Amino acid sequence: MSQATEILGASRASHLRIVSVISAAHFVSHYYILLLAPLLPFVRAEYDVSYTEIGLALAAFNIVSAALQTPAGFLVDWLGARALLIVGLVVGAIAFVIAGLIDSFWVMVAMFALAGVGNTVYHPADYALLSHHVPPDRIGQAFSVHTFAGMLGSAVAPASLLLMQSQWGWRGAFVGAGILGFAVAAILLAVRDNGAAPVSAAPPRVGVAGVAGWRLLLSVPILLNLIFFVLLAMMSGGMYNYSVVALGALYDTPVTTANVALSGHLTLSAIGVLIGGLVVARTSRHALVTTLGLTAIALVTVLIANVDLGVLPLIATMTICGFFLA
Secondary structure, three states: OOHHHHHHHHHHHHHHHHHHHHHHHHHHHHHHHHOOHHHHHHHHHHHHHHHHHHHHHHHHHHHHHHHHHHHHHHHHHHOOOHHHHHHHHHHHHHHHHHHHHHOEEEEEHHHHHHHHHOOHHHHHHHHHHHHHHOOOHHHHHHHHHHHHHHHHHHHHHHHHHHHHHHHHHHHHHHHHHHHHHHHHHHHHHOOOOOOOOOOOOOOOOOOOOOHHHHHHHHHHHHHHHHHHHHHHHHHHHHHHHHHHHHHHHHHOOOHHHHHHHHHHHHHHHHHHHHHHHHHHHHHHOHHHHHHHHHHHHHHHHHHHHOOOOOOHHHEEEEEHHHHHHH
């Protein structure tokens, strides 16, 4: 009995360690997605470019991420999730360190494209590792924690990046973000699973390949989910990346106030993910819940775009919007 208890305790500790380090990688992924948004006014001022021109960096990141997402899933199956996750972290970290150190706008755009390459591996690698190492009766909790960690990375990005910017400039903030990626990659490299399956082992082939795989990818449910996530990404990406500058252009909202509102928005998104997991388990009307959430986001966004709410109402409204986004 004592031996069984020890084995169970060791297994739980192993699962917790694996979920923690993979969630840390997801934290970095979302942190990097938000890297430019709070620093955009400072970067734009130094390079003396338009918002359209600086948007090229965001476009490069997202286009590369979208184009290479499916190939990255195949590579995870062929080469192993853990190795590619480490590579993705290192590639993103290198890209942002170079963007911070080299004084060239076009190098920065190129480095955002390179960071987009690193960004492609997170979701296929993370979910493959979690599915491989976490018992089925705990996989839902593991996915919830993983998603929460990503949202948390988005939530802490504005405040922490502005803090680094105030101390070392926006270039120092870029380098600091790169160091974060290197640190998590080193932790993932060091962590071993002493349970039934080592974290260094390649996960089972959970992806798809061949004719049957492409039929699955082009099936109606998958395409509907693709449309939904494209729309959601457009809504959330616009809010994440341009709300700070848009509020400044519309109402002369100070950068600090706009970033506080954005931080509230992102924090409630993280909390909403955890609550959403409970809601999903208690209802089968998932389409209705999704529709209500998207409708609420649309109404709140229209309100913010057309009414100068003032400091506290703006922060409260954007925060509430973040809850529905999750």
